[in-house]
Amino acid sequence: MKPRSRFGTALGAVAMAATIPLVLAGCSGSGGSTSSGKVDSITVLDYYNQGNDKTVIGDYLDKCGAANGVKINRTLVPGSSLIQKVLQQASSKTLPDVLMLDNPDLQQIAATGALSPLTDYGISTDGYAKGVLDAGTYKDKVYGLAPTVNTIALFYNKDILDKAGITPPTTWDELKTDAKKLTKGSQYGFAVDANATYEGTWQFLPFMWSNGGDEKDINTPQTEEALSLWTDLVKDGSMSKSVVNWTQADVNDQFIAGKTAMMINGPWQIPGLKDSKVDYGIAQIPVQSTSDTAVAPLGGEVWTVPNTGDKAKQKVAAKIVDCMNSEKNQLGMAKLRYTIPSKTAAAEQFGIDVPAEQVFVDLVASARARTGELGEDWPKAATKIYTAVQSSLTGQSSPADALKNAQSSN
Structure with a gap:
């Protein structure tokens, strides 16, 4: 999950999606249909x-447009502005014909009635990993599919670990020792x-989930153990206190500069690492x-078909x-x-073609959608998680108290 574009939208903007009524019938304002009804854009x-x-x-997009005899008129916006723009377009009845969403945002937008189920158009959902379909599903209907996905793993500096006689740690005890x-x-x-963002929550999820923790209730021994691991690493000086302020890009910069031997990050950092x-x-x-088995969060964007009211263009x-x-x-x-x-067969072929990323292929196969359990309520849980992490790592509360307080908050 790249910074912002691989993660969530601002909670306030997301919350608005559930409160703004959408009157969508006959609301296409995008043009592109000729007098004969033929769609040309x-x-x-x-x-x-x-x-x-x-x-x-x-x-x-252009390739797919050409294959279907239409021109693609593409609008690009900053990631932080997307949901607000979608809400405005829904209100003004100018939704686009094809809409891309960060996968955790699909639930909120689908709940407004702005999207149409992809199966209505005969699109097959066969061959996808479970987490991918969970991420694109709202109330048992698939509204979005992600062409490619991502997750996070452990990156390590081979030279530094080799000089120390260390192989990549596989357990928490090994991680702390190493x-x-x-x-x-x-x-x-x-x-x-x-x-203190959804990105911080995203990075904590593998530790919580792999230990049996659950977002429905973070005030549990399993999640406490995961948070204690991070807290202990900061306390003993193995991890910088500044991690409470770092983005994933900052973490990668520290790694490239040789200021950390290991990091948690995603495949989008690979181009910079190669350079x-x-x-x-x-x-x-x-x-x-x-x-235990590593359970990672699923990142990536889904493509959807909004209910514009123009049935020909929706098809x-x-x-x-x-x-x-x-x-x-x-x-x-994926290669580019x-x-x-996101399709299992294609992912397996990718692992053969790009063996350096096989770890991500393995993780994606069993990765969990963040909205898989809580749906529209995921943003509330995500906020509670990063709030607890911040409280514990900054020494304001013990891991147990941090999780208890965060869980009981609204």
């Missing part, structure tokens, strides 16, 4: 507005993003014991979404964007 809204993502997604041994001078052993010439490796996130829009999700296009985009195809 489709409007698309997404937040891939920078660098490689902007180019790759644009190329594939991180302490790798901490010296200005170099920390381990780093995470523990800031830096750091000799890095990727491994599974450590779990409490060897009998063509669905063809664009379907095209973006073909195995061939998933694989092509350092993400993982």
